[in-house]
Amino acid sequence: MNTSTSQTTSNEVTELRLPENESSRKPGQSSNWFINLFFILICGFIVVPFVLVIAISLSSEQSITQNGFRFIPEQFSFEAYRIVFEVPRTIIRAYGVTIFITVVGTVISLLMTALMAYPISRKDFRYNRPLTFYVFFTMLFNGGMIPFYILMTQYLHLNDTLAALIIPLLLSPFNILIMKGFLDKISLEIIESAKIDGAREFRIFFRIILPLSTPALATLGLFIAFAYWNDWYNALLFIDSDKYVPLQLLLVRIITKVEFLANSPFATAADKLKYASFPTMSVRMAMAIVAGGPMLFIFPFFQRYFVRGISVGSLKG
Amino acid sequence: MDKRKRGLSGIVSREIVHLRKNRELLILAIPGILYKLIINYLPLIGLILAFKYYRYDRGIFGSKWVGLDNFKFLFKSQDAYRLIRNTLGYNFVYIILGTIVALTFALLLNELTGRMIKVYQTTMFLPYFLSMALIGFVTYAFLESKSGYLNQIFVSIGLEPHKWFFETKPWLFILPIVAVWKGVGFSTLVYYAGIMGISSEYYEAAKLDGASRFQMMMRITLPLLKPLIIILFILSLGNIFRGDFGLHYFVPNNVGLNFATTDIIDTYVYRALKLRNDINSAAAVGFLQSVVGFVTVVGANIIVRKVDKENAMF
Numbered sequence: 001m002n003t004s005t006s007q008t009t010s011n012e013v014t015e016l017r018l019p020e021n022e023s024s025r026k027p028g029q030s031s032n033w034f035i036n037l038f039f040i041l042i043c044g045f046i047v048v049p050f051v052l053v054i055a056i057s058l059s060s061e062q063s064i065t066q067n068g069f070r071f072i073p074e075q076f077s078f079e080a081y082r083i084v085f086e087v088p089r090t091i092i093r094a095y096g097v098t099i100f101i102t103v104v105g106t107v108i109s110l111l112m113t114a115l116m117a118y119p120i121s122r123k124d125f126r127y128n129r130p131l132t133f134y135v136f137f138t139m140l141f142n143g144g145m146i147p148f149y150i151l152m153t154q155y156l157h158l159n160d161t162l163a164a165l166i167i168p169l170l171l172s173p174f175n176i177l178i179m180k181g182f183l184d185k186i187s188l189e190i191i192e193s194a195k196i197d198g199a200r201e202f203r204i205f206f207r208i209i210l211p212l213s214t215p216a217l218a219t220l221g222l223f224i225a226f227a228y229w230n231d232w233y234n235a236l237l238f239i240d241s242d243k244y245v246p247l248q249l250l251l252v253r254i255i256t257k258v259e260f261l262a263n264s265p266f267a268t269a270a271d272k273l274k275y276a277s278f279p280t281m282s283v284r285m286a287m288a289i290v291a292g293g294p295m296l297f298i299f300p301f302f303q304r305y306f307v308r309g310i311s312v313g314s315l316k317g
Numbered sequence: 318m319d320k321r322k323r324g325l326s327g328i329v330s331r332e333i334v335h336l337r338k339n340r341e342l343l344i345l346a347i348p349g350i351l352y353k354l355i356i357n358y359l360p361l362i363g364l365i366l367a368f369k370y371y372r373y374d375r376g377i378f379g380s381k382w383v384g385l386d387n388f389k390f391l392f393k394s395q396d397a398y399r400l401i402r403n404t405l406g407y408n409f410v411y412i413i414l415g416t417i418v419a420l421t422f423a424l425l426l427n428e429l430t431g432r433m434i435k436v437y438q439t440t441m442f443l444p445y446f447l448s449m450a451l452i453g454f455v456t457y458a459f460l461e462s463k464s465g466y467l468n469q470i471f472v473s474i475g476l477e478p479h480k481w482f483f484e485t486k487p488w489l490f491i492l493p494i495v496a497v498w499k500g501v502g503f504s505t506l507v508y509y510a511g512i513m514g515i516s517s518e519y520y521e522a523a524k525l526d527g528a529s530r531f532q533m534m535m536r537i538t539l540p541l542l543k544p545l546i547i548i549l550f551i552l553s554l555g556n557i558f559r560g561d562f563g564l565h566y567f568v569p570n571n572v573g574l575n576f577a578t579t580d581i582i583d584t585y586v587y588r589a590l591k592l593r594n595d596i597n598s599a600a601a602v603g604f605l606q607s608v609v610g611f612v613t614v615v616g617a618n619i620i621v622r623k624v625d626k627e628n629a630m631f
Contacts, residue, residue, distance in 0.1 A: 032428055032429055032430075035425050035428050035429055036429065036433060038425065039422075039425070039426075039429075039433070039437045042422070042437075042441070043436075043437055043440040045498075046440055046441055046443060046444060046498065046502075047440060047443065049455045049456075049458070049459065049498075050443070050455060052458045052459070052466060053454055053458050056458055064464055065464070067464075068463070068464035068465070068466070068468070068469050069458055069461070069464045069465060069466050112348055112349055112352065113349075115345050115346065115348055115349055116346055116348070116349030116350075118342075119342040119343065119345050119346045120346070122342060125339060125342045126335050126338070126339045127339060131346060131350070134350070134353065135349070135353060138353060138357040138358075140611055140614050140615065141361070141607065141610075141611040142357060142360070142361075142607060143360030143361045143362075143363050143364050143603075143607060144360075144364075144586065144606055144607045145583070145586050145590065145599075145603060146363065146366060146586065146590060146596060146600045146603045147360035147361070147362070147363020147364060147366065147600075147603075148356075148360045148363075149590060150360075150366075150371075150377065151355075151356075151359055151360050151363065154373065154376065156355075168356065170352060170356075171349055171352050171353065171356075176349075200341060201341035201342050201344075202341060202344075205345060226446070230446075230447070230448035231448075232448055232449070232450040232563070233562070233563070236591075237587075237591070248448050248450045248451075249450075251448075251451055251453075251454070252450045252453075252567070255450075255453050255454055255457060255567070255570070256453075256566075256567070256570060256571045281461075281464065284454070285454060285458065288451060288454040291451070292447060292451040292454075295446060295447060295451075296443070296447070299442075299443065299446045300439055303438075303439050303442055303446075
């Protein structure tokens with residue numbers, strides 16, 4: 001029984017994929033060089049800014065002061081990377097924090113999302129409508145930054161903890177609705193027959209529902225992991241010490257206000273001094289590459305799963 | 318009277334039977350219910366802070382009521398006007414510009430065949446995957462006043478270099494460009510998926526009638542895509558009071574001299590909370606954002622439901 005049902009559900013999930021077939025609506029390839037050229041230019045426009053960042057990180061400080069930022073450095077230098085890795089403690093620590101919150105957060109978040117989505121996806125559950133509304137309402141109305149900040153710091157006392165980076169992203173209503181959409185497709189008959197065999201809801205959830213929804217969980221897990229990896233908002237709000245600085249906050253700390261400190265006529269002598277102790281431009285860009293780089297190289301591999309999830313979620317979400 | 322009471326107790330006792338029957342599923346939902354209660358519903362109480370003079374040592378309930386003083390203060394300065402103008406203005410430009418660009422790209426992608434479609438999509442998606450904190454570095458490489466690339470271009474074509482971060486006007490162009498650059502991959506995909514959902518029978522029939530590619534685009538694709546365009550447009554209008562904090566905080570580099578054209582409600586509230594320690598005006602402006610934002614989202618949905626019931630969120 002189990003194998004055949006998992007077959008049907010996974011088929012249903014793959015059906016939702018973005019159609020890839022080339023239907024008769026498509027014209028011949030040769031006539032479209034102009035459109036291809038257009039997209040090549042656009043893609044260039046999209047990618048080129050990143051090339052500039054990489055080029056700056058590979059330029060020697062001297063050639064930057066002489067010639068400004070260049071796409072092809074006058075003088076190649078790995079000096080910036082050497083400085084970044086000379087005292088690698090900060091960056092390794094930041095990687096540690098980010099990896100920890102991403103892994104732990106994603107696992108807990110997936111479980112909680114599925115736990116919430118499953119009951120409200122059951123048509124025979126008496127409270128599915130009020131609970132769906134209960135979840136959904138938080139998308140429409142929220143207290144905003146100030147009440148949330150006061151709750152987290154004054155009442156839950158979570159400032160400067162790893163929990164402050166994990167808890168806020170645990171349960172997004174959007175993810176619950178996507179998960180519910182997937183679970184809606186599991187037929188009630190499987191559940192009914194399991195019930196006749198004497199299984200309790202708890203067992204049905206862990207033994208039947210979760211294994212059946214692995215494709216959905218994989219896509220959602222990816223969404224959630226990216227959200228944790230890229231999250232700077234909660235770090236900016238709740239992390240003030242140096243103990244639990246994730247990668248994104250590290251990036252924020254070395255770029256914000258830098259222009260003011262360096263060039264403003266209003267910057268005080270103390271400001272200028274502060275700026276002088278900042279890392280140089282090439283070091284800063286090297287930090288950005290070291291901290292953000294992995295995402296640049298990993299993302300093409302995950303992109304198609306993302307595309308699948310988005311095209312399902314956004315069209316019916 | 319007596320009869321009604323019996324009716325009420327009847328309802329209660331029947332509900333208890335139902336509760337017992339649905340007990341197990343309800344237990345599964347408990348972690349989520351508690352989480353939402355604490356993280357999303359409890360802060361709603363904090364909205365009353367807009368009408369209080371908040372002191373950390375007294376807490377939310379111990380702080381003094383001050384009526385509308387926080388709002389008075391906010392509207393006396395130019396802050397409120399500027400914040401609302403910037404938040405609404407920028408969002409409106411992002412929505413219009415984003416829709417036009419993404420729709421154009423999706424229509425053009427539809428004219429292509431083969432593997433290149435995937436390549437273009439992947440490339441256009443790149444900025445979407447990166448955090449705004451990182452995007453701040455990319456834009457900084459262009460806008461830095463001494464070595465920045467934009468000034469180099471300006472100088473090489475004989476124009477005066479600018480101190481971008483200390484000026485106000487350029488941001489009216491810079492911010493929309495960055496917003497579209499970051500989001501275009503995503504929104505193009507949404508429209509492209511919408512086009513892929515159109516049945517190919519229409520195109521086959523049009524082909525038999527000898528329609529040109531351009532005619533098909535104008536007479537089939539666009540009209541059939543219209544509901545999707547309208548719905549996405551209205552839904553984003555519903556979110557017009559919610560600004561893009563990351564974009565407006567990292568890209569202008571948090572330099573006070575450009576606040577006139579870069580500061581939005583979200584960045585203002587953050588700065589008031591973390592940097593100026595001025596919770597009162599932040600609470601007032603946050604209250605406005607929550608309440609008006611709620612009204613616009615609900616309003617947008619009522620309109621969507623009138624246009625097309627299928628696509629309404631509720």
